[in-house]
Amino acid sequence: MSEKNVIVIGAGFSGISAATSLADQGYQVTVLEKNSTPGGRARSFNTQGFTFDMGPSWYWMPDVFESYFQKFGKSTADYYNLVRLDPSYTVVFGEDDFVDVPASLDELKALFERWEPGSAHQLHRFLEQAAYKYEVGINQLVYKPGRSVTEFMNLRLLLDVLRMDVFQSFHKHIRRYFSHPKIIKLMEFPILFLGALPENTPALYSLMNYADISLGTWYPMGGMYKIIEGMVQLAEEKGVVFKYNQDVQEIQVNQNIATRIVTTTDVFETDVIVASADYHHVEKNLLPAQFQSYSSEYWDTRVMAPSSLIFYLGVNKRLKNLRHHSLFFDEDFGPHANEIYTNPKWPTKPLFYVSAPSVTDDSVAPAGCENLFILIPVAPGLQDTEEVREKYYNLVMDRLEQLTNQEIRGSVLYKRSYAHNDFIHDYNAFKGNAYGLANTLLQTALLKPSLKSKKVKNLYYTGQLTVPGPGVPPSLISGQVVAQEVAKEFKAPVVI
Ligand SMILES: Cc1cc2nc3c(=O)[nH]c(=O)nc-3n(C[C@H](O)[C@H](O)[C@H](O)COP(=O)(O)OP(=O)(O)OC[C@H]3O[C@@H](n4cnc5c(N)ncnc54)[C@H](O)[C@@H]3O)c2cc1C
Known part of the structure; x- marks a missing residue:
């Protein structure tokens, strides 16, 4: 051989x-x-x-x-x-103001309709197009090595690409379908996975909404x-x-x-x-x-995708008002986005995300305990010190305790933080991305x-x-x- x-x-x-x-x-x-x-x-x-x-x-x-x-x-x-999560995730808009995003499309349509009459039909139209983009995007385009334009010189594929809103921003695209701010926040969330603002992301990526809503959020036990x-x-x-x-x-x-x-x-x-x-x-x-x-x-x-400040917390009690995935969108994303992408600095009032896999899976925490992963998206290339991390720990814990209406800090058994310096040390990450x-x-x-x-x-x-x-x-x-x-x-x- x-x-x-x-x-x-x-x-x-x-x-x-x-x-x-x-x-x-x-x-x-x-x-x-x-x-x-x-x-x-x-x-x-x-x-x-x-x-x-x-x-x-x-x-x-x-x-x-x-x-x-x-x-x-x-x-x-x-x-x-694999198990499918239902609700897929929760979005916290403010104190006593949160929504569980249901796995069922019919339930999601009913939720949208309550916020904005006519939006259930709009969601249907939006998803039809997003499904097409997913089909062409994920099954054809992403498997192209991207080494030569000739890869795209196929009439069918060219037509497909033209129909896929490559040159329109997601920000504009979504506002052609919906106007309620909560719907827009919800629909713009998957775009954040792509590491750029909806304004700078091609509308092609509404395929991410198809992934979110139609294909669902899963978890490997x-x-x-x-x-x-x-x-x-x-x-x-x-x-x-x-x-x-x-x-x-x-x-x-x-x-x-x-x-x-x-x-x-x-x-x-x-x-x-x-x-x-x-x-x-x-x-x-x-x-x-x-x-x-x-x-x-x-x-x-x-343009680098964001870095993150992460806290891994072991909590010695079960927590209420938390789902497996909870997005804390209780602050305006505009200034936070500006501090990630336009004027990179540590954010003033960041949005954050909490994962509590122990809500679904007993094996990831001791009995009666909760496993928390807290993530704040931040600009790459920032100066990362223990003092800064501690400041954001307190900021996030204040909000988490207030918004979920319980004391948490005193019950933290284990705490580890992770940010730019760790990404560089562990993975040789450019600017700690x-x-x-x-x-x-x-x-x-x-x-x-x-x-x-x-x-x-x-x-x-x-x-x-x-x-x-x-x-x-x-x-x-x-x-x-x-x-x-x-x-x-x-x-x-x-x-x-
Ligand atoms: C905090 C966080 C949350 C995320 N959340 C999600 C999510 O929920 N869903 C999702 O789909 N994606 C998510 N992602 C993105 C996803 O994890 C990454 O896109 C993916 O794991 C990247 O894989 P990779 O192989 O490109 O790079 P890496 O995972 O970085 O692998 C590169 C490897 O190279 C090694 N290496 C580096 N330098 C050297 C060297 N000199 N010699 C030998 N080895 C070296 C590194 O140690 C590393 O093991 C997240 C990423 C992060 C950081």
Whole structure:
């Protein structure tokens, strides 16, 4: 058997996805991960009987996960037990003013109708179009490697793209259907996952509303890390070798071919490299200057998705008035958005999000306790100090206690904070970003950092800073797309 050796840098969603897809085609794949466990931004940790997912908590687009496992003859059910959440989530608009967003479309329509007569019909029309965008967007466009306009030179696809409101903003689009401020807040929320403002996000992304409302919010029992465990198990079944505590320091290039990877402890020879660590880090810190595809100015002018200040809390009692997912939209998003995107600074009155997976899942907290994950979206590149974190802890806890009408702080058994410095230390994240590169119009498809190096023939990229973008489902897809590109140029080994 002639085996082509591929090294994947990083064991996050995109890296594991790329490694598994390549191993499935016959390549010999080794994953080098700097941390001691897989998962990247989706790692988890256990302490005092609590299991905390460190990053993603929303399981959206279940079809993308299912098709990933099915591609290898498996199903998500072989690895974890999924439940659909109902309500999908709660939005808190103010004191004694909150709404449970029901899983049922009919119930959601009834809720909309109470707020704005005629809006149930409008929701129907809106979702019809969003379904079409999801179908074309998720089943066709996101699987394009974005390396050449010719990928889109198919009449049917061109027509589809034109019908998909690529050039209109989501902000305008949504206001053509609805006017009630609560409906607009609710419908604009999924756009925040894309890392940019509705004003700067193409209306194409109403496909996210289809994902939210029609496909639903799910949860893998045991936590989001169950997905990573399942993916690693599958990867190992396919022959992928994972090596942890392998912090890559250098990619050695001879002419325009990458030949070796140097870590803090070892040196690895390779035929092909797929880098799933943050693109900026790989380019700027691991490659010699003459082999970098993008300049520092290029990176400084990219619109990064936000970073986050996170608190992981173990609480020694069950809490009332909290759902599995609760969005605290009790402040005006305008000034907060301005402080994330336009005038980056620590926010004055931030919106925040609380996940309490112990509401659904007894296994993530000791009996009678609550597991809380609190997230404040903040601008990347801010100065992150203990004092600032503590200030926001108190600010958020004041509001959380007031809005849910209970004392919490005195019952916190375990507390850990996480922000920019941790993202940089743990993942080499550019400016301490949490979610990679924002999905603005000018950073879509061909306009994203390329998934293939322009200077090094056998170096590819995958993950949330390249196509198709941030989020778990896109990262899963990114790994599959890069594996196809590798196979086109570096023929899969022949098994004799
Ligand atoms: C707080 C938070 C909440 C989120 N919430 C959601 C959500 O609810 N739903 C959703 O769909 N998405 C969510 N996301 C986004 C989602 O988690 C990411 O888009 C996805 O996990 C990114 O995967 P990735 O493989 O591109 O990158 P990563 O997970 O960052 O993987 C890259 C890997 O490379 C490793 N690495 C870096 N440098 C080196 C080096 N020099 N040598 C070796 N290894 C290296 C890192 O340690 C890491 O393991 C969230 C993200 C965060 C941070």
